[in-house]
Amino acid sequence: xxxxxxxxxxxxxxEGANSTLRCNFSDSVNNLQWFHQNPWGQLINLFxxxxxTKQNGRLSATTVATERYSLLxxxxxxxxxxxxxxxxxxxxxxxxQNFVFGPGTRLSVLP
Amino acid sequence: xxMVIQNPRYQVTQFGKPVTLSCSQTLNHNVMYWxxxxxxxxxxxxxxxxxKDFNNEADTPDNFQSRRPxxxxxxxxxxxPGLGDAAMYLCATSIDGGxxETQYFGPGTRLLVL
Numbered sequence: 001x002x003x004x005x006x007x008x009x010x011x012x013x014x015e016g017a018n019s020t021l022r023c024n025f026s027d028s029v030n031n032l033q034w035f036h037q038n039p040w041g042q043l044i045n046l047f048x049x050x051x052x053t054k055q056n057g058r059l060s061a062t063t064v065a066t067e068r069y070s071l072l073x074x075x076x077x078x079x080x081x082x083x084x085x086x087x088x089x090x091x092x093x094x095x096x097q098n099f100v101f102g103p104g105t106r107l108s109v110l111p
Numbered sequence: 112x113x114m115v116i117q118n119p120r121y122q123v124t125q126f127g128k129p130v131t132l133s134c135s136q137t138l139n140h141n142v143m144y145w146x147x148x149x150x151x152x153x154x155x156x157x158x159x160x161x162x163k164d165f166n167n168e169a170d171t172p173d174n175f176q177s178r179r180p181x182x183x184x185x186x187x188x189x190x191x192p193g194l195g196d197a198a199m200y201l202c203a204t205s206i207d208g209g210x211x212e213t214q215y216f217g218p219g220t221r222l223l224v225l
Contacts, residue, residue: 033213041199043216101153
């Protein structure tokens with residue numbers, strides 16, 4: 001099955017700093033999403049982005065499908081950005097019902 | 112607001128004692144999923160329902176079963192919980208399970224096995 005890697009595994013930032021999170025995947029994908037899991041466990045969808053670039057406020061994401069990676073950018077980080085960021089993909093031969101999650105990047109934003 | 116609801120948020124059970132976790136949705140989505148997330152790990156898909164059609168992941172233990180009596184509700188039954196089944200259990204939905212859909216997650220039920 002498809003393999004998903006994320007880097008870095010852990011990231012500590014000072015409030016106001018910028019960061020880039022990376023997701024690498026081993027095969028072609030039909031669906032790629034970025035999620036944020038807050039400290040209480042709630043998973044929130046950030047972006048649906050199998051290719052191209054999207055922006056939403058301080059967050060933006062870029063997926064280069066031909067090179068099998070996606071990047072999540074966080075600008076002017078805030079303490080509320082803390083939590084775990086997961087990249088999840090669905091492989092090219094699936095009909096979109098089998099997300100594989102990467103191991104996540106744990107982000108801590110310090111005041 | 113339309114949402115995915117999981118009850119209870121915390122569940123304590125005893126080793127070997129059957130337990131049921133519940134999920135309901137007001138989104139009227141066709142597909143419902145159950146994920147298991149152990150501490151410091153990524154969520155792992157256990158199974159999903161497309162309408163009434165049940166789809167089990169190949170490596171989901173037989174100890175885990177699911178029921179979907181109607182569109183809105185889905186249950187996760189753990190027949191004989193072991194200590195290794197302590198985890199967060201996440202329910203999610205999607206509109207039609209297509210390749211370009213997002214999944215909407217509930218807040219999760221954290222299961223503790225004593």
